[in-house]
Amino acid sequence: MGGPGTPKIVSRVLINRDMKDTIKQTLCGGATKTYPFYEVIVAHELFHCCNVWHHGPSLDQVVYWKSKIVGGKKELLEYDNPADIDAPYRGNRVTIHPGEDDTLIYAPDLALWDKPFPVLMGNSWGPHSGDENCIMRYSNSETRTGSAPNIRYCLVWECQEPVGQGLCTSPTGTGVNEEGRKTGSRYGNCASGQGDCTDHICVNDLYH
Numbered sequence: 001m002g003g004p005g006t007p008k009i010v011s012r013v014l015i016n017r018d019m020k021d022t023i024k025q026t027l028c029g030g031a032t033k034t035y036p037f038y039e040v041i042v043a044h045e046l047f048h049c050c051n052v053w054h055h056g057p058s059l060d061q062v063v064y065w066k067s068k069i070v071g072g073k074k075e076l077l078e079y080d081n082p083a084d085i086d087a088p089y090r091g092n093r094v095t096i097h098p099g100e101d102d103t104l105i106y107a108p109d110l111a112l113w114d115k116p117f118p119v120l121m122g123n124s125w126g127p128h129s130g131d132e133n134c135i136m137r138y139s140n141s142e143t144r145t146g147s148a149p150n151i152r153y154c155l156v157w158e159c160q161e162p163v164g165q166g167l168c169t170s171p172t173g174t175g176v177n178e179e180g181r182k183t184g185s186r187y188g189n190c191a192s193g194q195g196d197c198t199d200h201i202c203v204n205d206l207y208h
Helices: 038-050
Strands: 022-026 032-036 061-070 073-079 095-098 117-121 143-145 151-154
Touching (some): 032 038, 117 143
Parallel strands (some): 095 151
Antiparallel strands (some): 061 073, 061 117
């Protein structure tokens, strides 16, 4: 509360006592990996008390996928606002791929889409960007844009985010965010002035 910044502007740090000690993520290719989680969350929040910020502004958003009959054909639509789901002529057609596999497509007539399906979509230069091993990077994105504006890669089950365990020394994207990656960088480099978290650490109120 009061941060991010140096200690003088932080009044308290609140951590959910029910937070899991570890978290298991299913990464691309089907491999699963168990990460320390509670201690990462605590360190992440304490670094906010030492002038360390996220890798980018909060550009991520929750979107809703739902199937609908359009022109006599069942289509899969994406909505930014759940209030728009039942309104006519709202929503954008999307094609959803399992994981980051362009050869497979989730069919619009799956029962999964009969009800609005909410997913957190990570965006470029937002809090999911930068070095994948930095604890200041978010790791809870459930979908991202693909090779075209209407393409979505669904990360929920088969291609989840790695959880950072250290602090980055550069704003450059690595791992899932690396430029030139086969399926494309997920979220790119950190936003301007963000990242390089090691060099941002400051516990002296005199300097800020």
